[in-house]
Amino acid sequence: xxxxxxxxxxxxxxxxxxxxxxxAMYGYEIIKLVNERTDGKFAWKEGTLYPCLHRLExxxxxxxxxxxxxxxxKRKYYHITRKGKAVMKExxxxxxxxxxxxxxxxxxxxxx
Amino acid sequence: MGLIRLGGTxxxxxxxxxxxxxxxxxxxxxxxxxxxxxxxxxxxxxxDVSHELSTHFEDSKAVFLEEGKTEEESDAxxxxxxxxxxxxxxxxxxxxxxxxKTRAALRMFLGRILVPLSLLVALxxxxxxxxxxDLVRMIDYLGAEEGGEDEDDGYFIKPVSSIPWEKQFLLYGxxxxxxxxxxxxxxxEKYPDNKAYYANYLRLLLGDYQKKESEISxxxxxxxxxxxxxxxxxxxxxxxxxxxVLFKRGAEWKRDEADKNDKEGKWxxxxxxxxxAAVTELNKAADKPHYRRYLDEILNQRLGLFPETRRLEDRVxxxxxxxxxxxxxxxxxxxxxxxxPHYVESNDLTEAEARQLLDAWQGFVQKAVPDAWSLIxxxxxxxxxxxAGEKTVEVYETKGLPDAAxxxxxxxxxxxxxxERWKAAQKSQEAKDNLDRLLRxxxxxxxxxMLPSLGEPITEEMLRPGRQVxxxxxxxxxxxxxxxxxxxxxxxxxxxxxxxQKAGNGRSAPLLLLPPxxxxxxxxxxxxxxxxxxxxxxxxxxxxxxxxxxxxxxRVFLELALLTVTYLATSAELAAAYIRKRCQTLDLPTPKPxxxxxxxxxxxxxxxxxxxxAGTRQLFGxxxxxxxxxxxxxxxxxxxFCGACVAIFIKGWxxxxxxxxxxxxxxxxxxxxxxxxxxxxxxxxxxWLQKQESVLxxxxxxxxxxxxxFTVIEGQLTQRLTTELADALKDAQGR
Numbered sequence: 048x049x050x051x052x053x054x055x056x057x058x059x060x061x062x063x064x065x066x067x068x069x070x071a072m073y074g075y076e077i078i079k080l081v082n083e084r085t086d087g088k089f090a091w092k093e094g095t096l097y098p099c100l101h102r103l104e105x106x107x108x109x110x111x112x113x114x115x116x117x118x119x120x121k122r123k124y125y126h127i128t129r130k131g132k133a134v135m136k137e138x139x140x141x142x143x144x145x146x147x148x149x150x151x152x153x154x155x156x157x158x159x
Numbered sequence: 160m161g162l163i164r165l166g167g168t169x170x171x172x173x174x175x176x177x178x179x180x181x182x183x184x185x186x187x188x189x190x191x192x193x194x195x196x197x198x199x200x201x202x203x204x205x206x207d208v209s210h211e212l213s214t215h216f217e218d219s220k221a222v223f224l225e226e227g228k229t230e231e232e233s234d235a236x237x238x239x240x241x242x243x244x245x246x247x248x249x250x251x252x253x254x255x256x257x258x259x260k261t262r263a264a265l266r267m268f269l270g271r272i273l274v275p276l277s278l279l280v281a282l283x284x285x286x287x288x289x290x291x292x293d294l295v296r297m298i299d300y301l302g303a304e305e306g307g308e309d310e311d312d313g314y315f316i317k318p319v320s321s322i323p324w325e326k327q328f329l330l331y332g333x334x335x336x337x338x339x340x341x342x343x344x345x346x347x348e349k350y351p352d353n354k355a356y357y358a359n360y361l362r363l364l365l366g367d368y369q370k371k372e373s374e375i376s377x378x379x380x381x382x383x384x385x386x387x388x389x390x391x392x393x394x395x396x397x398x399x400x401x402x403x404v405l406f407k408r409g410a411e412w413k414r415d416e417a418d419k420n421d422k423e424g425k426w427x428x429x430x431x432x433x434x435x436a437a438v439t440e441l442n443k444a445a446d447k448p449h450y451r452r453y454l455d456e457i458l459n460q461r462l463g464l465f466p467e468t469r470r471l472e473d474r475v476x477x478x479x480x481x482x483x484x485x486x487x488x489x490x491x492x493x494x495x496x497x498x499x500p501h502y503v504e505s506n507d508l509t510e511a512e513a514r515q516l517l518d519a520w521q522g523f524v525q526k527a528v529p530d531a532w533s534l535i536x537x538x539x540x541x542x543x544x545x546x547a548g549e550k551t552v553e554v555y556e557t558k559g560l561p562d563a564a565x566x567x568x569x570x571x572x573x574x575x576x577x578x579e580r581w582k583a584a585q586k587s588q589e590a591k592d593n594l595d596r597l598l599r600x601x602x603x604x605x606x607x608x609m610l611p612s613l614g615e616p617i618t619e620e621m622l623r624p625g626r627q628v629x630x631x632x633x634x635x636x637x638x639x640x641x642x643x644x645x646x647x648x649x650x651x652x653x654x655x656x657x658x659x660q661k662a663g664n665g666r667s668a669p670l671l672l673l674p675p676x677x678x679x680x681x682x683x684x685x686x687x688x689x690x691x692x693x694x695x696x697x698x699x700x701x702x703x704x705x706x707x708x709x710x711x712x713x714r715v716f717l718e719l720a721l722l723t724v725t726y727l728a729t730s731a732e733l734a735a736a737y738i739r740k741r742c743q744t745l746d747l748p749t750p751k752p753x754x755x756x757x758x759x760x761x762x763x764x765x766x767x768x769x770x771x772x773a774g775t776r777q778l779f780g781x782x783x784x785x786x787x788x789x790x791x792x793x794x795x796x797x798x799x800f801c802g803a804c805v806a807i808f809i810k811g812w813x814x815x816x817x818x819x820x821x822x823x824x825x826x827x828x829x830x831x832x833x834x835x836x837x838x839x840x841x842x843x844x845x846x847w848l849q850k851q852e853s854v855l856x857x858x859x860x861x862x863x864x865x866x867x868x869f870t871v872i873e874g875q876l877t878q879r880l881t882t883e884l885a886d887a888l889k890d891a892q893g894r
């Protein structure tokens with residue numbers, strides 16, 4: 048089943064915040080993790096991740112840092128900031144409340 | 160060719176550079192270029208995003224290769240999953256818009272405001288301190304054997320140039336007039352009833368009259384003396400001066416060249432009529448109650464006209480003003496009382512006439528003691544007393560008046576005691592050695608110039624503010640030179656940047672890197688604030704530095720040289736380390752770093768030099784060979800730093816085609832760091848030092864000017880000697 052792109056876009060930022068709150072991650076790693084955890088249901092176009100990351104960085108919710116790997120390659124890692132953690136908590140609560148509200152209407156038994 | 164556009168837009172070179180090196184660019188590179196072209200206004204950001212996307216492609220492609228896809232298939236799949244380039248580009252532009260605006264404003268601030276502002280600050284400081292260099296000439300003038308010989312003494316006027324013209328006129332008279340006396344006369348002309356101004360003018364007129372090339376005739380002088388006599392009829396000054404001049408004109412001292420023991424010579428009468436007129440003036444003077452030159456009144460008024468002493472040159476200007484006060488009447492009056500006994504000896508006078516003339520010195524001393532100003536004045540009085548004790552006594556004896564001779568001898572001895580006591584104390588070898596040692600170790604330049612001749616007891620605490628105010632002033636001069644070095648480095652960086660830009664043939668423009676705020680704070684804090692803070696902590700609070708000693712402590716210059724090198728090298732090292740790392744991240748070709756052994760040697764050498772500086776405090780004045788070694792060691796470290804700067808410039812110039820982008824970026828990105836250093840030095844350190852200078856000047860009472868001498872200590876000595884003389888006179892009269 049393919050989700051509505053608008054729906055996916057609206058959850059992209061809380062999802063990224065939640066993931067980089069777990070540990071510092073680079074772009075490709077985030078994409079891989081999202082695909083793994085959603086069984087590829089989100090089907091993000093990888094290129095759209097970076098504008099999202101940059102927007103979050105611009106808002107001061109995440110911070111980036113280039114880190115050199117053992118093989119000499121460099122990757123840009125993102126980690127959540129204090130401000131980002133607060134926003135993430137808010138967004139998760141918002142989403143839970145929203146999902147519950149939607150569920151109570153769309154999935155409620157007939158006549159309930 | 161204008162200033163480098165630090166804040167301006169630089170054109171794309173990143174992906175283009177990579178493309179230009181390959182005839183057939185890979186598809187993902189084309190794609191990345193397409194997507195990041197929206198960020199071309201911020202080349203560093205574009206490079207950063209390009210590199211990030213490039214690593215993503217590599218990761219993605221590697222996974223497809225692992226899954227067994229071919230190279231071409233992996234490329235195609237990686238591109239496919241990445242999404243529509245136009246859409247990504249739009250989103251990238253949108254999400255980075257705010258950041259790009261902020262960064263553009265920051266670059267604009269750094270390039271268009273900070274760097275030009277720093278150049279203006281450096282220029283203003285340079286001009287200010289170039290003007291303050293007059294201080295060196297002022298101190299030279301003060302230290303000269305014959306003060307006042309230098310005609311071009313305009314720099315002494317500078318400190319008072321800010322006060323109203325009326326006050327300047329009262330201080331210096333009409334400076335458009337040719338001679339000191341005519342300049343001073345202008346003041347009296349404005350205040351014709353003022354006796355003090357007239358007396359002052361007449362003294363200077365006597366000085367001008369005595370000059371070899373003088374155009375003032377005796378008749379002119381006599382006319383002006385008579386005018387003074389009319390204006391101030393109780394004042395014996397005019398009659399004594401006229402008597403002295405007449406005695407000098409009516410007789411002369413002639414030495415017997417063959418007789419080596421004849422130091423004084425023989426007193427030969429040239430014109431008896433002039434001498435008779437002189438005696439009349441002398442007798443007139445004896446009948447007058449006062450001898451007033453009004454020097455103290457005039458000086459009290461004039462010292463009050465000087466602006467508040469906030470700079471060392473204000474103080475030196477005051478001291479120089481006092482030192483510039485000539486006492487032209489002292490020589491003729493001393494000559495007058497030296498000649499009087501010879502006149503009595505050479506003429507057939509009645510006993511009463513002889514007594515009146517031979518005792519004339521007593522009346523003069525009595526009137527002159529309250530008027531005595533400065534040590535030289537007291538010493539001339541003592542010379543007159545001493546002459547009376549010898550020649551006058553001899554003439555009394557020749558004239559057959561032994562009682563008068565004895566009385567004169569006793570009186571002269573009594574009156575001579577205060578100065579004799581002072582001289583004896585001054586001659587004490589131990590006291591001399593102690594003072595000499597103290598001045599060598601703890602005295603400032605002014606103290607070393609002005610205190611030894613006084614022989615007064617001085618303590619280390621008395622010398623401290625004066626010494627430190629000189630050190631603080633020296634530090635200001637030194638830091639203004641550091642500003643010039645920083646400007647030199649900025650200009651050198653600008654030239655290197657231009658060379659590298661030109662070598663890139665327009666394909667690549669050196670970047671102005673904008674570090675994250677934490678890195679920027681680290682560079683500014685550790686590289687610019689900390690070295691200066693540590694220097695001030697070390698010199699002001701540790702008690703280990705040369706700040707506690709005179710300029711003879713060799714470490715003064717070493718500490719300042721090491722501070723300069725530490726300051727410049729720390730900020731450059733921290734900034735350059737970030738720039739290299741950033742260039743490597745952005746995939747700019749960076750040259751091999753310099754041999755780490757040289758870097759280690761430099762930092763270790765610098766550290767060791769500082770440790771030695773602090774640790775060799777006890778050696779001050781003892782281990783000259785070691786001191787010389789340490790100075791050369793410090794100079795070696797400074798030369799290493801200068802050599803490194805030149806080497807980087809030459810390396811950058813030589814490698815302009817291969818690593819021009821790196822060197823250009825290094826030079827361009829270092830400029831704001833140096834600009835911050837200039838602004839910090841110019842707007843924080845130098846004003847703080849100026850404030851310290853002002854505070855120390857207020858604390859330094861030793862060299863505060865005193866209306867009874869050049870300095871407080873001389874004023875106090877003069878006061879002590881004149882009080883003792885007055886007491887001795889009272890005693891003699893009582894008996």
